[in-house]
Amino acid sequence: MRVIVWLVEGTWPACVDAARGYARGAGEVVLLHVDEPVADLAHGAFAGLLGRAGSEPDPERRLLELGGTSAAELLDAAAARLGRPCTRLERIGRAEREVVAAADGADLLVLARDGDRSRLGPHSLGKAVRFVVDHAPCPVLLVWPEAAPDLTTLPPPPPRP
Numbered sequence: 001m002r003v004i005v006w007l008v009e010g011t012w013p014a015c016v017d018a019a020r021g022y023a024r025g026a027g028e029v030v031l032l033h034v035d036e037p038v039a040d041l042a043h044g045a046f047a048g049l050l051g052r053a054g055s056e057p058d059p060e061r062r063l064l065e066l067g068g069t070s071a072a073e074l075l076d077a078a079a080a081r082l083g084r085p086c087t088r089l090e091r092i093g094r095a096e097r098e099v100v101a102a103a104d105g106a107d108l109l110v111l112a113r114d115g116d117r118s119r120l121g122p123h124s125l126g127k128a129v130r131f132v133v134d135h136a137p138c139p140v141l142l143v144w145p146e147a148a149p150d151l152t153t154l155p156p157p158p159p160r161p
Helices: 012-022 038-047 060-082 095-102 127-135
Strands: 002-007 028-035 087-092 108-112 140-143
Touching (some): 002 060, 002 095, 012 108, 028 060, 028 095, 060 087, 108 127
Parallel strands (some): 002 028, 028 087
């Protein structure tokens, strides 16, 4: 059994805990972190300064260094929390598409809600998680990063005609 655990800052501990609890017998656990290509955006913005770009250093390289350090630290913390051998996978690109691609051939994908977590309902899924849930090529375990909201947060049923 191959389990992919999508790690996102702020919600990764819940995903690792879920993988530890629900995928004990997994042959392989892959910790996945995806960086959005913000360094490219910073370079593009910097290059567009109409001649003023030469007065300051281009931020692209520094952002790449910071992003790599941050991802490595997150993967190290997640691996320590998991407490078993695992594979670490770093990707750069649109998170939702990279996660779906990484889940190809997996037996389970673990991810956390990333939207409004104060109430139950579809708004608890942000755009990236919604895309992954809708397009994942394997079963998905969707976890709450903290305790799930009370059932009283359910919206009322629609009126009957």
